[in-house]
Amino acid sequence: MRRRVVITGLGTINSLNSDLETFWSLLCEGKSGIGYIEKFDTSDFAIKFGGEIKDFEPTRWVDAREARRLDPFALYALAATQLAIEDAGLDFQEEDPYECGVLIGSGIGGLREIEEQHTRLLEKGPSRISPHMIPKLMVNAASGQVSIRYGLRGPCSAVATACASASNALGDAFKIIQRGDADVMIAGGTEAALLPMGLAGFTALRALSRRNDAPERASRPFDKDRDGFVLSEGSAVLILEELEHAKRRGARIYAEFVGYGMSSDGCHITAPEPEGLGAARAMASALRDAGLEPQDIDYINAHGTSTPLGDIAETKAIKRIFGEHAYKIPVSSTKSQMGHLLGASGALELLICCLAIRDGVIPPTINYETPDPECDLDYVPNVARKQQLRYVMSNSFGFGGHNTALVIARYDGPESRCRG
Amino acid sequence: MAGLGKPITVEERIIQIVADILGLRREQVGRESVLTELGADPYDLVEIELEIEEYCGVSIDARRLRRAKKVGDLIQLVEAQIGPLATKE
Numbered sequence: 001m002r003r004r005v006v007i008t009g010l011g012t013i014n015s016l017n018s019d020l021e022t023f024w025s026l027l028c029e030g031k032s033g034i035g036y037i038e039k040f041d042t043s044d045f046a047i048k049f050g051g052e053i054k055d056f057e058p059t060r061w062v063d064a065r066e067a068r069r070l071d072p073f074a075l076y077a078l079a080a081t082q083l084a085i086e087d088a089g090l091d092f093q094e095e096d097p098y099e100c101g102v103l104i105g106s107g108i109g110g111l112r113e114i115e116e117q118h119t120r121l122l123e124k125g126p127s128r129i130s131p132h133m134i135p136k137l138m139v140n141a142a143s144g145q146v147s148i149r150y151g152l153r154g155p156c157s158a159v160a161t162a163c164a165s166a167s168n169a170l171g172d173a174f175k176i177i178q179r180g181d182a183d184v185m186i187a188g189g190t191e192a193a194l195l196p197m198g199l200a201g202f203t204a205l206r207a208l209s210r211r212n213d214a215p216e217r218a219s220r221p222f223d224k225d226r227d228g229f230v231l232s233e234g235s236a237v238l239i240l241e242e243l244e245h246a247k248r249r250g251a252r253i254y255a256e257f258v259g260y261g262m263s264s265d266g267c268h269i270t271a272p273e274p275e276g277l278g279a280a281r282a283m284a285s286a287l288r289d290a291g292l293e294p295q296d297i298d299y300i301n302a303h304g305t306s307t308p309l310g311d312i313a314e315t316k317a318i319k320r321i322f323g324e325h326a327y328k329i330p331v332s333s334t335k336s337q338m339g340h341l342l343g344a345s346g347a348l349e350l351l352i353c354c355l356a357i358r359d360g361v362i363p364p365t366i367n368y369e370t371p372d373p374e375c376d377l378d379y380v381p382n383v384a385r386k387q388q389l390r391y392v393m394s395n396s397f398g399f400g401g402h403n404t405a406l407v408i409a410r411y412d413g414p415e416s417r418c419r420g
Numbered sequence: 421m422a423g424l425g426k427p428i429t430v431e432e433r434i435i436q437i438v439a440d441i442l443g444l445r446r447e448q449v450g451r452e453s454v455l456t457e458l459g460a461d462p463y464d465l466v467e468i469e470l471e472i473e474e475y476c477g478v479s480i481d482a483r484r485l486r487r488a489k490k491v492g493d494l495i496q497l498v499e500a501q502i503g504p505l506a507t508k509e
Contacts, residue, residue, distance in 0.1 A: 065443025065459065128470055131463040 005177045006411060008251040009088025009239030010351045011080040015051035015232055016338060018079075020087065024355045028384040030366045032216040032337050034230050040196055047208050049215035050194045051232025051339035069132050070145065071110030072192035076235035076344075077142035078149060081186055085150075088239040088251060090184070092150045099183040101154035102143045103173040104237065105165030107343030107398070108193045110137030115197050142190050142235075154182040160343070162398030163303075164262075165189050166236065167346030167406055171260035173240050174406075183245045188237035188347035202231055205270060209306065219340075220367035221304035221333035222311050222375040229305040230339030236347035238354070254354040258391070259292065259407030261285025270399050272310050276317025279303075282403035283321045283393065290407045292391060294322045297329055297407070299362050299387070301349045301394040304333025304379075305340050312374045314395065319377075330387065332380040336366040346396035350406055353392045357410045360388045430476060430498045433506040437471045438491055451492035458491075472498060476506050 010020055016033030017023040033051045042048040053076070058067035061079040070078070081104075085092075092100065113136040120128050135141060140158035147156045155176050159168040166189025173187035202208050209228040211218035219230040246253060263285060265278035272279070287294060303314055311333075319326045334352050341348055356362055361384050368381035394406045431451065439449045442458050449458065455465070465485060472494070473479050478501045480494075488494050 063443050065441070068441065068443065124474075128473070130470065131466040 003178050003180060004243035005174050005240055005257040006243050006246050007238050007254045007257060007354055007408065008241045008246050009084040009090065010254065010354060011083025011085070011087055012234065012236040012348055012351055013053060013056065013076045013079045014234035014236070014338060014341070014348060015053050018083070020083070027334060027337055027352065027363050028361055030337065030364055030382060030384070032219075032366065033232070034215045034219060034339050036215060037194070045199055046203050047199060047210060048212050049218065050199070050230060051234070051341070052194055053233055069136065071113045071136045071141065072233075073106055073110055073190050074136070074142045074145050076192060076233070077104050077188070077190035077237065078145055080188065080190065080235040080237040081146050084186065084237040084239050090239060092152065095184060097151055097153040099154055100150070100152045101173070101176065101182045101185050102147045102152060102156045103159065103169045103176070103185055103187045104142040104146060105159035105161070105169035105189040105343050106139050106142060106191055107160065107162045107165050108191065108198070109139035109160070110141060111193045111195050111198055113137040115195060146186055155185070161402040161404070162400050163340065163342050163345055164396040164398035164402040164404040165343030165346070167350070167394065167396035167404035168262065168402070170238060170240070170347060170350055171262065171404060171406055174257045174260055177240055177242050183242045185240040186237060187240055188235065189341070189344035190235035191342040191344040192233045193342060194231050194233040199231060207307065217367050219306045219336050220369070221302065221306040221336050221365055222315070222372060222379045223368050224370040224372040226306040226308060226311065228307055229335065232339035232341045234341050234348065235344050236351045238347060238351060253411045255357050255408040256411045257406070258409045259286040259290025259405070261287070261289055261405045263403045265401030265403065267401055269401070272313040272397065273401070274309065274313055276313040276315070276320060278401060278403045279314055279317035279395065279397055280320040283317065283395065283405040286393065286405035286407045287321070290391070292407065295325045296391045297322070297393050298389045299356060299392045300329055300331045301353050301392065302331050302333045303395040303397045304335055304365070306333070306335060310397070314397070315375045315377055326377055329378065330362050330380045330385060331377045332363055332365045334363050336364075336368070346394065346404065346406070349396070350394050350408065353394050353408055357389045357392055357408065360386060362387055362389070428506045429504050430502065430506050431495050431504070433475055434472065434495050434498060435491060437468060437475065438494070441467045441471065449491060451490065451495060453491045454489055455491065468494070476502060478502055
């Protein structure tokens with residue numbers, strides 16, 4: 001019998017609100033975390049808005065010396081981790097450090113450090129590059145820094161699968177506990193690419209919404225007038241724990257982690273496979289891993305980035321796997337409120353799924369005004385919906401053709417789910 | 421810019437650099453402070469060297485820098501080259 005894995009702690013730093021319960025209330029009320037960019041001058045940029053974290057004080061989370069040695073993407077991860085650990089009531093002094101690990105993904109890593117040091121290189125020459133540059137910018141800096149802070153000695157790694165990074169990190173962490181390589185995993189994603197270089201790069205890809213006159217209405221997944229995603233930053237971290245370990249310490253259990261599937265399109269480095277075949281295989285694989293049938297799923301938190309092609313491909317993929325049942329499943333994209341946190345988005349969305357299960361509330365897809373004939377599912381438009389949820393799926397797809405689906409379940413007690 | 425108000429001394433500038441890099445308050449750092457006791461590791465010393473070059477307009481021989489034990493040693497190294505006043509605010 002496979003070991004069971006539960007989610008016992010949630011933490012996030014994001015543009016809407018970093019207090020978990022406030023965040024959840026605002027999300028369900030349909031509030032947007034998107035606004036005009038304030039951290040740098042956007043005069044020369046075609047796009048002037050994003051999901052920017054406005055009130056983050058590094059020294060609230062680490063001392064001033066440490067703050068100089070960390071890129072914002074790692075700082076966000078350390079902060080979200082601290083919140084998740086506090087939420088879980090975990091004390092690592094009481095834990096066997098060899099049974100605790102970290103797996104935090106990021107699509108890009110320390111982009112601000114790259115920008116700053118590259119400017120220094122050009123203006124002042126190679127001898128002026130900071131000795132902290134490499135350890136600050138590397139994608140695994142977030143995982144490494146978290147393991148150092150808490151003295152954890154178990155599995156520690158980082159995933160970089162673009163916008164699927166956090167979901168792969170969570171799925172891999174789930175498997176690490178399931179197969180017995182750790183009892184506790186700190187897992188999630190982090191991103192801080194809402195910077196001149198990041199904004200310019202995604203603008204050049206023609207991936208972003210250009211709705212400068214109405215930033216809060218720019219992210220509109222599945223709506224006919226969608227014109228691209230909204231670039232956001234932040235982090236979300238979840239505490240994954242082996243069930244018996246969680247029960248022994250009397251932990252509150254948000255949900256049980258039951259399925260992980262992934263696939264690749266093998267098709268194009270940025271465009272989704274138009275029929276959603278790869279995405280469909282990831283969903284099928286997650287269902288198989290969970291031992292579930294398509295009709296068991298009560299809610300899908302979609303990848304739904306608000307790009308013209310991506311939302312159609314995901315809709316097709318869902319219909320391919322769920323058949324007629326696809327029309328009965330609520331499918332919402334919380335990127336409508338949050339924008340796209342790239343390599344952190346999958347973790348924020350699984351965190352949202354945990355709260356949806358806990359409260360029996362499905363967060364809406366906001367800014368949904370005009371139906372698109374090619375996106376014809378129930379997208380929970382604009383208003384949250386009360387509905388008891390048993391099994392929930394979260395999708396994430398990334399540049400490179402990475403497709404990931406996660407399935408979590410309501411935890412009703414030790415006998416609620418007997419699996420072979 | 422130097423010239424606006426009182427010129428800043430090398431001592432003031434280097435104490436400020438050391439405090440900033442080590443995340444300390446200025447009053448926690450003095451001429452007699454031992455760098456390693458303030459928490460400086462080899463990377464911090466490289467950063468301090470880079471900042472001194474930036475703000476005092478001098479380059480210090482890395483071997484001499486590594487021999488510096490106290491903040492006062494750094495101040496002496498710079499003063500020996502440019503005198504007691506820092507060149508940049």
